[in-house]
Amino acid sequence: MNDTTRSPSNPLNIAFSPCPNDTFVFDAWAHGRVPGAPALDVTFADIDITNKMAERGELDVLKVSYAVLPWVLDEYALLPCGGALGRGCGPLVLTKEAGTDLTGKTVAVPSERSTAYLLFRLWAAEVVPGGVGEIVVMPFDEIMPAVRDGKVDAGLVIHEARFTYRNYGLHNLADMGRHWEETTGLPIPLGAIIAKRSLGADTLKLLAESVRTSVRMAWDDPQASRPYVLEHAQEMDPAVADQHIGLYVNEFTADLGEDGYAAIRGLLTRAAAEGLVPPLGPDALSFV
Secondary structure, three states: OOOOOOOOOOOEEEEEOOOHHHHHHHHHHHOOOOOOOOOEEEEEOOHHHHHHHHHHOOOOEEEEEHHHHHHHOOOEEEOOOOOEEEOOOOOEEEEOOOOOOOEOOOEEEOOOOOHHHHHHHHHHHHHOOOOEOOEEEOOHHHHHHHHHOOOOOEEEEOOOHHHHHHHHOOEEEEEHHHHHHHHHOOOEEEEEEEEEHHHOHHHHHHHHHHHHHHHHHHHHOHHHHHHHHHHOOOOOOHHHHHHHHHHHOOHHHHOOHHHHHHHHHHHHHHHHHOOOOOOOOOOOOOOO
């Protein structure tokens, strides 16, 4: 049954991360400043949690990894905006010692259904022919301390860790994004916004327009979102929060466009060929 109307007393349930790019994007909408947009009931959750929510069909709207799409696109539609794609913004593999050989080593990752892990698997298949050892899933903010303290041999990190890993005395062993861009020429698809298909075409279109408007409002007046961003930035340095937003909120956030969709198809097609994800149907990425 299609539910194409939502009253203020029946808001849409949405989950996204407390990271600066997400709070920046959704600030205006979450605070009722986007004209005509549905009200939101916001849940903050780590990407591994939102990926699992999507697989269970929970909530109306979710920020998830592009890597999880092959498992959820029967129930959810990919919105053509609001997500995280870009260049020079890929996950990093960090180690305590420079030049560490990862053969047989323990690697911490933020989620086995994350785009970061998918990019890592594609990279490791080429660069670590002997194969890595145990994969340990942990919240992304715990990964760098675990590498520093010797609890794991390497860590796959995302988000603001690009700017802060040196503070932990760690070395950048490899940049998954650079490897992806050099081998494909495409931007790096990281996080997607998805919404329940059962909401109906009219509501899905309204959601996409609400995201775009919220993004534009944030760009037009960055200071308006600052309290929301810093409130949820987990004691992050404001300068790092600004770098984070500058890197992950870009033209692809406003609209995926031809290059964005090519990157998503490229990643998931290559991953399916390696047996890492189920193959996509021909219209799986269609919006409405």
